[in-house]
Amino acid sequence: MSNTIVLPTQRAGEPGDSRAVSTGFPVPRRFRPDIQGLRTIAIVTVALYHAGVPFLAGGYIGVDVFFVISGFLITRQLVAEAAANGRVSLVRFYAARFRRLLPPAAVVVAASVVVAHYVLPYQQMKSLMTDVRYAAFYGVNYHFAHEGVRYQNASEPPSAIQHFWSLAVEEQFYAVWPVLILLCCLLGRHRLRYRLVISAIAAITVATLAYSVAISAGQAPLAYFSLQTRAWELGFGALVALTADQWARLSSGICQILGWVGLGAVLAAAVLYDEHTVYPGVAAVVPVAGAAMLIGAGMLRHDRTPETFLLERPSMQYAGKVSYAWYLWHWPMLILLPAWVGHPLSVWEQVEIVCLAFWFAVLTYFLEDAARRARRTAFGWIWAGALLSTFVALCSVVGTFTLPSLTTSGVARTALALNAPDVTAVQAALVRSIPIEKLPRNLTPPLAEAPQDAPPGWRTCGFADLNQTEIRPCIAGDASADKVAVVLGDSHAHQWMTALDQEAKRTGWKLVEITKGACPIANVQFFQNDLKREYRECDVFRRWAAAEVARLQPDLVIASQSNIAPWDNITDEEWARRSVAALVELAGSTASIAYIGDTPTFLTDPVTCLQRNLNEAQRCLVPRADAFGHFPDRYFVIADAMRRAGIGFIDSLPFFCTPQLCPSAVDNMAVYRDQGHITDTYATWLAPMLEPIFLGVPQ
Template structure:
């Protein structure tokens, strides 16, 4: 995190309230606490599940120091020298962040698969411009997601630097604007100019308003838009303003007795440490939870205004604590990319000891950065004494980082298939019209024949090595299919309410088929849409992201709270189906709930899941609908396009074994639960897996567009098979 500079001690005279500006060893030690907490959290040190609050501590420190600096200048001169202010910040912060950023981008280009490297390089460019926090907001990046298949961006921690730099950008003009209003009011009252800065009250009121509004926005967005609440300046400004209010009210803190200050300091440090140990990635944050570390840091800083070397200040001021505090900024920059790249370098996940070692290595890199980059540029008199040279230094550092990112993009190879063209996957299946008088044996024969055609294609592709040059969709286009599962609103997002009328096919048909579930229902839409058009069905698509249609209490790791929108949506959908029962309900859900990285309050295939499946199918059957439950697609164990981009000559490296990709016992239990409730169950495993392996390319068709969703092309290719299964389901009475 970006620290602010301290300056020599001064005392305002002529009745002005003083703002302490002497070097504060206790604050340097508090930086050590903050950075150790963050590093421990990222290194998954046991007992530090809330270590991410170290960033909140940094925000309070920055608010205190920067506000104090600005007040000292505006109270003595009535203005702020913006060039000097921004020049000092640029000289202090930008060279180090640009250096680490360039090295991180270069490592990404070398170590990461091409598709992932390209995305990370974009992250690096946005980070160099200090707006990566809004890139993460736009992409809905979950800071706390633990992804077994894909490492988080090595620039994820730069979000807080973006908040800091944006804070610097607006804070100085905020003070200038307040000073202008003060002068305007004084002139209106015809008061002497010398009284223009005799009170801090207008600035206190301004910061209090900022804090109140920001805190309100933070609370509101934490529940409905967690990414925006976590990453953005408007939701974090109250923490910076809290530090600023301590700076502006410093004279009140200085009146504390030594014992009172010591007690307050220890209380503040205790609150901060409690947040580090009691919070976890599931704690809704920032919201009200952020009060704990924020107030804790404010109490420590405020207590130090009266007795910086007493109480916890004595601990924080120890040479060892101050040494860590001095490298805190560079350590923060280095620790995350080192932890991300270390497993890639050694070729396996890191154990606890190795993660600690990686964190210590990053501390060594931080010391080198401080010794050879930060301090030489920060204290070089030719640069330090010239605001324009300082700004130029920051501009050059930023330009180098941005240009490096753009240049490295040119070096990342395009992930184009180099293998021989493969034939498209074409499946044909007979259609036996409903009411034809054919027995179920005839329908089962059609299903068996359709499955056999796919199985032959899957078996022929199981040993595929070179990615076909005719791959559909091309790897570079696969990521674009991520948005397609939302079906123009027919699959509701985590934040949307209600559900529109989503009918396709022959909307006037008397045969209605409803597709319901989560995104794993939506991914079957291309197949069912094709069938609905061919067979003149009315197809209703009713899906919601991360929301199984089963009547289970759901916790959402995206919202980081109980998924109440899911509960309401399910009730509404069941009521809608009850009012106008479709001929057939096709039900499909993801089976990754409760897995690592997706806490949900239950686990797919457990007793609660199976009982709920039985109840749901029974409820739909009682409503008069036939029910077809589609079994799961295999888990590819990787983000398939990214994996293939790094293994263009060996696609089998991305094809998981059938044993690891398929939960056979879970599928059997689901089939039994469905059949017991009067529904039909389709085990789809053989549409994706050969006897030992589940290829991720069948023919020339990419099977998955991400880590668990089927591609539009493969869904569409399987339409005849799904049609045969639907015919069989409708044939049952």
């Protein structure tokens, strides 16, 4: 291998002056129009995927293409500097990153926050402020990874700046990569050692790819958002830059083949992948390798290549030039504009939003270009970047404390205590709450706190989160009692724990909770949207829970579940049959079984509705026929199946709805904490209605 670097001039394809530096590998510096076109493919696939275009169900691979491009360009830049100077200037490198990336990002974040202030409900706006603080210092990817494995966040809509996770991954990569190159310079006596660098980068690439494959199936949020599972994608681009000499020696024919194959791999992944694809993992190798081949094949100039026919067209070049700003704008516009108009948008309307975002990107590019040309020292840009990030973070803190008040001037009300299981008294409370327009000023919990009004002990014991397959059972009720009851099911069983605890203490029962988020008792397998794969943990947990029940030999099993968990891949009758079968299997381990009917799960979030209609609460009344969304009959099918199987059934629907309507606030109580769960306050008020469970439910 030659110890000479050839540095061509900036004009593509022209053999200008060059200089020899004893380093070990070539670092071409010409402009690459094919990469600009590849940027266009990446942003278009991502944006149209986010818009819901059906034939691009795998369009999320565009982010992976961006990673490969970034790995290639940044490594080429660092290696060129090290080859020319024998060192890498970290100050100059980070200043260049801040100069290019921060101004457009700050503008988009600021605009998103301002618009969100007017169109998003309180809780979403509060969450957005938290996201902004993490995004300001490029740590938002790990924030989303953490939030993604928490079941209580499963029903929340995506953040308006969720797409900043990929920018955070790149910035974290930029924090490490130049230091690695610099260390190699120092070890090489101020001259870059090719073998050392390529060995280190290859090792990092292989290790992070292996880690990505290992955890993609089991820890989807972390695998999707983290640097340690994405670094290999940037590593692929880096390795192409480091092997430029080898790519340049390939024949024109081989380059043509590799170029077309690479382009085909990227497009095929965008079309053939979907939400069920375990990602990134092994599946990501296809678009990543495709992008790497396409970049490598472009090391030589030749005719009749993908670059000539597609990537180098003027439209592709211009779109690629503004791709960064386009990426920044498209996602918040897709999130905030539907909130502004008040209803979901069609696919074509969302495509129009993506096109509108392009023109915002064109305008923003002028800011990006002006910042790039601004005369400021490297240290000046670093200070400016640090101050800008700090300013954005501080603004998000201030924004959190200046959110609009959710209090009203409505008349204070008092809920009448239930002293017995009297459904007539509950119905009377529902009926007198229906005409209320202004929410009572003493609403409990306050709407700002309603989403957090869940039973205590979340994630500590009794209730298993998405990734957990076992949990330490929680002991409630009368711990010294001889009679033992086990609470079994998902979060819709867990939401009754405070009420069950109260009644168990009063009637002399020990209560043991064994529940798991999004894991119904019905023995069904289904795709878990938050984990982006089949929910295998639920199957394992069910077996473990059954073994625990057999070990405890309780006097009573109390079960409940969401009827919406597997969405639309099972009929009502089959769902009921499997639910009954799961409980019948426990009959040998317990003397009695009771089943609490599911609570309403609406198509829209009642808390959000109340937050938007403090003085027009009647807008949040839901017809009883719509209480269970797309499954209006499942509740009644299950009730009939349970009774026929001899399982005691608690009819909970009258606790929430009159024969006509379901209010979201009853007397001075907020009923729901999200789209499908009730507040702990309301559940506690209903506690006497659960007394029959411990006294013997009529079958």
